[in-house]
Amino acid sequence: MRPAAAPARPSGRQQESQQRPQENQERQRQAPPLTTLRPRRRTELSLPLPNRSPSMAVPLPLPRPSSAPALSSSSGQSPELADLERIRRIGSGTGGTVWMVRHRPTGRIYALKVVYGYHDDDVRRQICREIEILRTADNPFVVRCHGMFDHAGDIQILLEYMDGGSLEGRRISTEAFLAEISRQILLGLAYLHRQKIVHRDIKPSNLLINASREVKIADFGVSRILSQTMDPCNSSVGTIAYMSPERINTDTNHGKYDGYAADIWSFGLSILEFYLGRLPFPETAGKQGDWATLMCAICYSDPPTAPPTASVEFRNFISCCLQKEPAKRLTAAQLLQHPFITRANVNPPLHRPPLF
Structure with a gap:
């Protein structure tokens, strides 16, 4: 019979693997607790945050407006x-x-x-x-x-709510009162233009007054917003009557359209209508007349002027508004410095005339 084989000796690797658990247990007993932190070697060292210029900041987009009613x-x-x-x-x-x-x-x-x-x-x-x-x-x-x-x-x-209603159909023959109304409208227009808002539909029906004689611009921007979806309203004769020549005929100003200057034309035409008591175009081209004749009168006739019975300041004021070339029209801020406006503020009327 063969003698029984002697038990095999563990190899070197097996001996190391058997010793490792014991060594690991010894190291865990000797290691400091986890909550103990090592002190910093160089406490004076720090990592500075980069200096960021506010002008280089990129703003996050604003959230979309709520769909609440x-x-x-x-x-x-x-x-x-x-x-x-x-x-x-x-x-x-x-x-x-x-x-x-x-x-x-x-x-x-x-x-x-x-x-x-x-x-x-x-x-x-x-x-x-x-x-x-x-x-x-x-x-x-x-x-x-x-x-x-x-x-x-x-x-x-x-x-x-403006309890005095609109200025449509009103005649204002007193120049001092008309200058005060013009001043208030120009202050409103100057504000809108500074806000980059073009009205596009300045006319007497969009100029409202209250019992305190405050005149305010209505429907600012609404006509511009709805222009693509309310074509029948924008093409009505009543609106065309106050359009500037370059807005009706785009070839008039080499295809360029300045909405701010167009507002000044509409404003000047409205003020002249208040003074005359009627639209300053021939009756055949009026609001109740033929729209084609009206457009031809706006685009190809000389611009309307104030009558000789008006003061020199008022005639010049209207002329500064109703220029065929948009670049020659004064801005709302410039018109506020016109003598027709400043003279009325320096010498206000002693009594308040009736509204109309």
Whole structure:
């Protein structure tokens, strides 16, 4: 019989593996606790943060506007639509209707402009975004926008109520009073133009007055916003009558259109109409006349002028507004320094004439 084999000796590697657990246990007993921190060798060393110029900062995009039905005004929370009571209709047109409304909780009176809802979803969202920007305008000579509602397919804009109504059809033959009205309108226009807002539809019906004789510009920017979706309104004879020549005929000014200068033309034409009591064009080219004749009169006839019975300052003031070349028209800020305006402020009338 073969002798039994002797047990094999563990190899060197096996011996090391058997010794390692014992060594590891010994090291763990001798190692300091984990909560003990090693002291820094050089405490005076630090890692400085890079200096970053604020001008190089890249701002994060603002969040998208909320799709809530009501937008708050900058002066506080917008009144709820359900709290507005319609009192009577104060205006209407192709694009919508304006109502006098009362806020039931406070009794405050507003004007509610209802824009008929025949816009597709993309256009509606654009209108809401742009009106949300326009409502931030804050100037005493611009009608205040207090909020907006998207309800029952209609866009409803809550506006400051002007109890005197619009200046449409009003005659103002007193130059001192006309200068004061012009000054207030120009202050509102200068503000809008500084905010890079072009009105595009300055006319007597968009100039409102209240019992305190404050004149304010209404519908600023709204005509521009709705121009692509309310073509019948913008092509009406009443609106064309106050358009500048280069806006009607784009070839007049080498295809260039300056919206700020166009607002000045419309302003000057409105002021001259107040003085004359009628639109300063031939009757056949008036608001009730032929629109083609009216456009030809605006584009190809000499610009309207104030009559010789008016003062020299007023005639020159109108001339500075109604220049065929847009570059020759004075800006709103420059017109505020015109003698027709400054003279009236230096020598105000001793008594306040009746409104109209």
